[in-house]
Amino acid sequence: MGLPELWFIIIAVLWTGFFFLEGFDFGVGIIARWLGADESERTQMLAAIGPVWDADEVWLVTGGIAIFAAFPAWYAALFPAAYLPLLLVIVAIIVRAVAIEYRSKRPGQKWRSRWDSAVAVASLLLAFLFGVFWAGIVHGIPLAADGQFVGQSLLSFINAYSVLGGLTVLTFALAHGATFLALKTTGAVRAKNEAWARRFDVVAGALMTAFALWTFWEFSRGSVAALLIGLLAVVAMLVALIANSRVRPFVAFWAHGVAIAAFVAQMFVALYPNVLPSTLDPANSLTVQGAAASQYSLTIITVVAAVMLPIVIGYQAWSFWVFRRRITPEEAAETYA
Numbered sequence: 384m385g386l387p388e389l390w391f392i393i394i395a396v397l398w399t400g401f402f403f404l405e406g407f408d409f410g411v412g413i414i415a416r417w418l419g420a421d422e423s424e425r426t427q428m429l430a431a432i433g434p435v436w437d438a439d440e441v442w443l444v445t446g447g448i449a450i451f452a453a454f455p456a457w458y459a460a461l462f463p464a465a466y467l468p469l470l471l472v473i474v475a476i477i478v479r480a481v482a483i484e485y486r487s488k489r490p491g492q493k494w495r496s497r498w499d500s501a502v503a504v505a506s507l508l509l510a511f512l513f514g515v516f517w518a519g520i521v522h523g524i525p526l527a528a529d530g531q532f533v534g535q536s537l538l539s540f541i542n543a544y545s546v547l548g549g550l551t552v553l554t555f556a557l558a559h560g561a562t563f564l565a566l567k568t569t570g571a572v573r574a575k576n577e578a579w580a581r582r583f584d585v586v587a588g589a590l591m592t593a594f595a596l597w598t599f600w601e602f603s604r605g606s607v608a609a610l611l612i613g614l615l616a617v618v619a620m621l622v623a624l625i626a627n628s629r630v631r632p633f634v635a636f637w638a639h640g641v642a643i644a645a646f647v648a649q650m651f652v653a654l655y656p657n658v659l660p661s662t663l664d665p666a667n668s669l670t671v672q673g674a675a676a677s678q679y680s681l682t683i684i685t686v687v688a689a690v691m692l693p694i695v696i697g698y699q700a701w702s703f704w705v706f707r708r709r710i711t712p713e714e715a716a717e718t719y720a
Contacts, residue, residue: 386678386685387675387681390449390454391453391651391671394446394453397445399644399647401442401443402513403559403640404435404439405436405442406510406552406556406559406560406639406643407556407560407563408436410510411506411564412479412483412507414428414560414576414579415429416502417503418576422495423715423716425495426712426715427570427716428568431710438699452676453680454669454671454675454676455676457674460669464532464539465540469516471512472512475508475509476505478501478504478505479506482498482502486498486502510552511553513552514550514552514553515549516545518545518547518548518594519539520659521548521602521653523659524540524659524660524661527663528666530667544597547590547597551587551593551646555642557587558580558586558623558639559643561579561580562635563636565577565580566636568710569712577632584620584627588620588621591646595614595616595617598649598650599653602653606652609652612648616645619639620639622634622635623639657669658670
């Protein structure tokens with residue numbers, strides 16, 4: 384395995400980390416507005432992600448930079464093609480960050496309710512759009528013989544398969560977020576999310592099953608590895624459902640981790656040896672080898688990643704350990720008064 388293949392795997396790992404960590408952030412953002420009975424419950428839910436949500440965005444930045452540094456041709460074709468979807472993503476990220484911070488800047492039910500709605504809408508859009516983005520990559524976009532995008536931004540990413548990918552990530556985020564809240568909260572909020580986690584698991588598991596089957600039949604070229612990885616995602620969601628049914632959110636939380644890792648892995652297996660298929664002519668597709676940076680550049684960024692990635696993982700593990708306690712309504716009210 385050469386450095387291009389290594390970086391193809393690293394990018395898959397980085398985006399897996401993003402979907403796993405930001406997945407429950409997105410889910411909590413939606414759940415807090417629509418399941419929170421009052422301001423106190425919504426505050427308690429958002430307080431559960433308060434210490435970690437902004438740090439989780441590091442995985443998004445790192446994943447984008449990794450594509451740019453390791454596969455410049457992939458980046459050059461992909462990001463202009465996804466200009467409009469990514470613009471919506473950037474706007475949603477800004478709105479979510481501002482809303483989470485501004486909701487506690489002054490008291491008032493209407494003030495906080497509006498910002499909570501902004502958090503929910505932004506979180507919903509982010510979960511859905513990232514699913515559309517990656518499923519759209521697997522589906523492919525119009526690429527000319529020189530590897531340049533020749534379609535229309537946004538429309539080139541919208542198709543039945545990519546919409547299914549978006550809905551799969553969205554429902555997964557809801558299930559993951561409810562499970563996280565069952566782990567991190569007490570009282571009525573905990574009980575409510577224990578019940579809803581099971582319901583979200585059923586829907587997310589069904590959509591992940593459909594997505595895994597479609598990915599295998601349509602895009603994996605009969606790869607046994609893609610089939611087995613897709614089955615792993617389905618089994619992991621079933622384990623999460625059983626665990627949540629038995630009120631074991633810790634087991635369900637990590638089963639979700641296995642499911643989303645398999646979800647991402649199956650897409651990358653279906654992509655390989657390409658990084659971006661062309662819907663105009665398979666010969667125009669960008670491959671791992673053809674889109675990779677020079678050997679020298681890959682060597683440099685590999686050294687940097689070997690140093691920095693363990694630091695990032697270590698810091699996030701430490702932060703989760705420090706803020707591992709459950710959030711009570713009283714603590715949430717005091718912190719976000």
